[in-house]
Amino acid sequence: MVSWIIFFIAGVALSLWFTAWVIPKIMFRTNAATMPVGSKAVDRYKDDFGETVVYVPSSTARQYIKRYRIGRDSEGLYFCGELAKNVAFAEYELTVYNADNELIQILRIQEKFNSSNATAVTRLPDKTDYVQLRLVCLDDNPIPAERKRFNLRYGLWLAALCACIAFVVDFLIWLTVSFVLRCLNDFVSVTLQTDVWAAILGIAALFVVIVTCAVSLGGFFLRKRGDTDE
Numbered sequence: 001m002v003s004w005i006i007f008f009i010a011g012v013a014l015s016l017w018f019t020a021w022v023i024p025k026i027m028f029r030t031n032a033a034t035m036p037v038g039s040k041a042v043d044r045y046k047d048d049f050g051e052t053v054v055y056v057p058s059s060t061a062r063q064y065i066k067r068y069r070i071g072r073d074s075e076g077l078y079f080c081g082e083l084a085k086n087v088a089f090a091e092y093e094l095t096v097y098n099a100d101n102e103l104i105q106i107l108r109i110q111e112k113f114n115s116s117n118a119t120a121v122t123r124l125p126d127k128t129d130y131v132q133l134r135l136v137c138l139d140d141n142p143i144p145a146e147r148k149r150f151n152l153r154y155g156l157w158l159a160a161l162c163a164c165i166a167f168v169v170d171f172l173i174w175l176t177v178s179f180v181l182r183c184l185n186d187f188v189s190v191t192l193q194t195d196v197w198a199a200i201l202g203i204a205a206l207f208v209v210i211v212t213c214a215v216s217l218g219g220f221f222l223r224k225r226g227d228t229d230e
Contacts, residue, residue, distance in 0.1 A: 004182055011175045015168050023168070026161045032103045033154035034147045034220060035095060039132055042067070049073050057133045060146055064090070064138055070124070070131055077128050081119040088113060091137040094122065099129040108136070150220065162212045166205040173204055 043054035052071030056062060068081035079094055094107040104125050111120055124131065135143040148154070177200070178191070192200075 004179065008175060008179045011171070015172050015175075018164075019168055023161070023164055026157060026164060028103050028106060030154065030157040030161050030216065031106070032095060033151065033157050035132060035134070039130070041130075047071075053130075055130070055133075058146055060143065061092075061133050061135045064135055064143075065092075065119070065133065068119075068131075068133060070128065075123065076126060077124040079119075079122040079124055079131055081133065083113070083117050083119070086113075086115075086117075087138050089137075089139055090119070090135070093134040093136060094124075095132040095134065096124055096128050097130055097132070098127045104128065147220070154220070158213065158216055161216070162209045165212055166208040169208050170201045170205055173201060 039055045039057050041053050042056050045052055050072040052069050054067055054069045056067050057065055062084065064084055064087065065081040066084035068079060070077065070079055072078070089110075089112050091108070091110045094109065096104045096107065098104055104127060107122065109119075109122060134146070137143060174197070181191070
């Protein structure tokens with residue numbers, strides 16, 4: 001009995017860890033596969049702290065933030081953008097990549113401006129190699145998102161996401177049902193037939209895949225007008 005209780009608690013803890021640590025990383029990469037690579041490095045210079053790279057963002061963002069720089073100061077790596085026109089409020093996302101083009105983090109920033117022509121300094125992870133800028137909203141006016149066409153990379157990451165979520169759900173169902181059956185029978189070995197397990201787990205996995213694909217693909221295709229494919 002004690003061993004089964006420990007096994008059940010450990011299984012639930014492992015599932016929660018997997019859900020909180022692994023699945024968000026796959027979701028980040030699925031989302032990143034839809035983002036266009038629109039920024040271009042236009043200048044580089046060095047100072048006492050290291051190299052600073054100046055980027056020009058995508059055509060949509062460039063109407064509002066004409067350039068931004070990734071540099072290093074006494075506190076580490078930072079992002080700072082230069083405004084193309086005066087605005088009172090801006091919300092934007094910074095998608096941070098490392099030198100291997102792997103997504104590290106997505107930072108969502110809300111900022112108010114008081115006659116300033118630059119954004120605030122935003123600190124970046126130490127492994128940052130470059131950053132993609134996406135404007136979300138300016139002065140309460142939403143900015144249409146840019147995205148790539150449906151592509152193989154997005155399809156593969158979506159498949160990985162579906163597989164991981166389905167695995168966690170099936171594992172928790174198996175663990176919970178097995179534990180409950182043993183509790184109801186004084187922890188005597190009780191199990192369901194193979195075809196019953198196959199039906200339960202198969203239906204659960206299929207449901208998870210359908211819901212995950214519906215949410216992800218719905219968000220991909222049902223975008224507002226003004227999205228651009230690059």
